Amino acid sequence: MRITVIGGGAAGMAAAITSAEAGAAVTVLERNAKPLKKLGVTGNGRGNLFNTGEPAYFGDAAFALAALARCGISELAKFFASLGVPLREEGEGRVYPASLQASAVQDALMLRANQLAIDIRCRMRADNITREQDEYLISGRQGIGDDPRHPGEEPFSLHTDKVVVACGGAAYPAHGTDGTAYGLLTAFGHRQTALAPALCALTVPQKRLRGLSGQRVRVKLWLEDAQGNPVHGSRGEALFADDAVSGIAAMQLARFVKEGMTLCLDLRDELNSEQSALPFVQSLAASRPEQPAAELLAGAFSRPAARWILREAGVKDLSAPISALGPAALRAVAGTVECVRLPVLGTRGFAFAQVTAGGIETKDFDPETMESRLSPGLYAAGEILDVDGDCGGFNLMFAFASGLIAGTEAGGGR
Ligand SMILES: Cc1cc2nc3c(=O)[nH]c(=O)nc-3n(C[C@H](O)[C@H](O)[C@H](O)COP(=O)(O)OP(=O)(O)OC[C@H]3O[C@@H](n4cnc5c(N)ncnc54)[C@H](O)[C@@H]3O)c2cc1C
Incomplete structure (x- = not known):
């Protein structure tokens, strides 16, 4: 034979x-x-x-x-x-x-x-x-x-x-x-x-990940369709590049990517908490009011990740004292820790898919x-x-x- x-x-x-x-x-x-x-x-x-x-x-x-x-x-x-x-x-x-x-x-x-x-x-x-x-x-x-x-x-x-x-x-x-x-x-x-392409990095707008390249953050993440319905979720370490999110947890979502989807990242696994992030953020703010806003999340997240969260939350002046951040700004920071929403442009494609x-x-x-x-x-x-x-x-x-x-x-x- x-x-x-x-x-x-x-x-x-x-x-x-x-x-x-x-x-x-x-x-x-x-x-x-x-x-x-x-x-x-x-x-x-x-x-x-x-x-x-x-x-x-x-x-x-x-x-x-x-x-x-x-x-x-x-x-x-x-x-x-x-x-x-x-x-x-x-x-x-x-x-x-x-x-x-x-x-x-x-x-x-x-x-x-x-x-x-x-x-x-x-x-x-x-x-x-x-x-x-x-x-x-x-x-x-x-x-x-x-x-x-x-x-x-x-x-x-x-x-x-x-x-x-x-x-x-x-x-x-x-x-x-x-x-x-x-x-x-x-x-x-x-x-x-x-x-x-499956098991592949998800691409997102480059300007949204500024300063985050090379950082690893433990997250719960999921895709939402164009109507805002959650599609598929995963949990683990996200690894950030200039314009993409990879790491096993993110790559596992690649097979579900369709046009108009949003990648949602809940960063509370970094805090080892499932609770609302607001009391924690408020307590940090109360404990270090004289420090610059850039230090608000020091100790909880890496420096690049902390700055990214603040920027995503709309905190513009990172050198202003934490005491100048009003309750709305603290709520925005806590909300960002609970969910960063990034538009998905696509995946890295077959060339990089596993x-x-x-x-x-x-x-x-x-x-x-x-x-x-x-x-x-x-x-x-x-x-x-x-x-x-x-x-x-x-x-x-x-x-x-x-x-x-x-x-x-x-x-x-x-
Ligand atoms: C970077 C990376 C890491 C991965 N890590 C893992 C892992 O740890 N665990 C896991 O389970 N999976 C992993 N995978 C996926 C896994 O490697 C593949 O799913 C698996 O190798 C598929 O096996 P296969 O034999 O079907 O195909 P392949 O291993 O792709 O082999 C197909 C072979 O066919 C040959 N070929 C193609 N066309 C022709 C042709 N016309 N004539 C002659 N030869 C041809 C190719 O050259 C190739 O050698 C990984 C993939 C990549 C890319």
Whole structure:
């Protein structure tokens, strides 16, 4: 049995290994110079491989859960153990390689692939798959560079019995995933849903974040739609740039961003309080009346964050004494601590997104096997499908799990 896996990412290498273990002759086609490039940067280089907590999926979440019911935490743990990768669980169910090095997982996957004599062909981009009687013909370009603007000169084609398409999505194109591979599956009648960057910084007007770049503030945050209805919320550390808000809590909202939305930030987690901020602000004002207004929130927030709050609250003269701030100004400061409202201009886009929301519609794939319902012997796994997860390891979890299922099934069944 000849199996060709297109895409040497997490899903593709998992599929290649399990199908080779089942006895198939496996070829991996990877457009980058090396497989598993993206895996190396995951989790800030630590590789958050999966999550033992409540699954948090979007797109076709039911499909993701059905796949994880077949290949879940214990199967994934077994797979990494078989590769010789000990695991370590950190907060919120996040599981990493015990070495906290994503590169260790890259090495272990490559070692196993070499042991199994998997034929890994790099700098090869598959552009078309066609079905010819009982086999598939894959064609594309070989010798391509990492720069998608300079395609290789040489065409290639190869025949195979089964194909696993594991080309990732449209996020982080610098790592070989520019969204062009969806066509490999739509050519068979599979449909593609709308795509959006997910797990990505939200952009806001630059002048509203003046002086805040590099600051981290613990917040509760949520998006409001154009009518002022709260849409989706999150909690954690917001990291500010000149014109954007990132950090896991903010990035998790990217998939919900639509035109005309507002980002609301409740800063009271910095005070470790859920109570109205007004009594606290009033007590600070009473305790330091002779100090300049700039010092009103000293001790509660970092200096840049404190100044930002005062500016957002409309306090113009930061050198005037705190005693000159009237009750309305103190109420405005407390109100700002409870909710800063920033118009959302958009997201940083696919170039910086960690994952793609949307993808190939899952209803034409069987989550038990990852096989296409439209073309037998054609499989898909990983981010190319309409499944995306929250931060915390859920995306690699689905990529590895669906890859393991596709590889096992393509290689000959359970
Ligand atoms: C910076 C960053 C950090 C992340 N951190 C985490 C994390 O800690 N935990 C987590 O769960 N998720 C994380 N993710 C998301 C996660 O990496 C992806 O969801 C996951 O890698 C998807 O796996 P995949 O195998 O489907 O696709 P990918 O890993 O993207 O692999 C697809 C492969 O296919 C190749 N390819 C594409 N088209 C073709 C073609 N036509 N022919 C040949 N080859 C092709 C690509 O070059 C690529 O190597 C992170 C993502 C980024 C960008």
